[in-house]
Amino acid sequence: MLLYEEKKLQLIEQFTKLKSHVSLTADLWSSNQNLGYLGVTTHFISEDFELHKKIIAFKKISFPHTSYAVQDGITSCLLEWGLVGDLFTLTLDNASVNNRAMKDMRDALGSQMFFSDEHLHVRCSSHVLNIMVQAGLKVIPNAVGKVEDIIKVVISTPSRLQIFNSIVQTLGLRSKSGLILDVPHHWNATYDMLNEALKYKAALNRYAVEQHHECPTEEDWSKAEALHGFLHEFSDATKAFSADRHPTAHLFLKMLLVIRGVLLDENYNSNELLNEMANVMYTKFEKYWINPNIVLLIAAVLDPSMKTKFVKFYFYTVGENVDMKMRELKRYSKKYYLEYKKIMRSHSLHVFITPDD
Secondary structure, eight states: OHHHHHHHHHHHHHHHHOSSOEEEEEEEEEOTTOOEEEEEEEEEEOTTSOEEEEEEEEEEEOSSOOHHHHHHHHHHHHHHHTOGGGEEEEEEOSOHHHHHHHHHHHHHHGGGSGGGGTTOEEEOHHHHHHHHHHHHHHTSTTTTHHHHHHHHHHHTSHHHHHHHHHHHHHTTOOOOSOOOOOBTTBHHHHHHHHHHHHHTHHHHHHHHHHTTOOOOOHHHHHHHHHHHHHHHHHHHHHHHHHOOSSOOGGGHHHHHHHHHHHHTOHHHHTSHHHHHHHHHHHHHHHHHHSSOOHHHHHHHHHSTTTHHHHHHHHHHHHTOOHHHHHHHHHHHHHHHHHHHHHHHHHTTOOOOOOOOO
């Protein structure tokens, strides 16, 4: 406990000396006993320009997770670590409870926050993507049901898995300690299940025939292959969004265009199964991502490989009012620049760069 207190004081001191701001990510969990937990992680750039990630809280909060419980949990964290005035953005899942908690927190602490908390709440991109894919999967609930059923049979008992592994070895494949099964509410579990199942298609078919279980047809496997290929595109996007050891904000718009391109890809839309799924997902895309948080747009502008031209291209591609959006971006870029210029002056640093007029 003494070591914890010592390290905590060192980290608080580091926060007070920062010339940059701190961004937070917060996650909520519920245990099997209906106990609620809140985890809070800080992300900041140190004086040597290194990106740091520090978990500053893992605390129990009241269950069910009300907006007040979330607000109180995060606020107590900010006060405990002296971060109210240094907070830049807070990334949370796109749940209505979290949205309400952010509104209440802005009402209570907004005047003390950097830039008056104007762009505080950043919706978790991985969670939004999960919402999109889950919505798509709901319209094709039984598309790979036969494949999933035979996997359930194989992994249901150790003896069945042993028989399956004997077939695997006979076919010259690598033995499995267990196949992956789909998990509700996590679309990537569907992808992982299909990824493994397709590798062991021959073994699963042979097991079904020899053990007198219903065998997936070639049509079932074709659907599985098509869905696997479609989901693979979003698996890559999730990995890109979930990276936390290097900056990702500047890549956000690029990933949105990749996702949009997949949803509108004729190769997928010509498939009856995937067309229905893609249409539902695109509706969610328009709901959540047509107008991204302004700080993510500024991050793209600051990337030398993109700058304002890429942001303009993004809005042109998604059919938004380009001139209006670019005027808004320019206005906020200048406001942020002037705010940081003021901060740098307070640290007795000289600033030589000026924004474009």
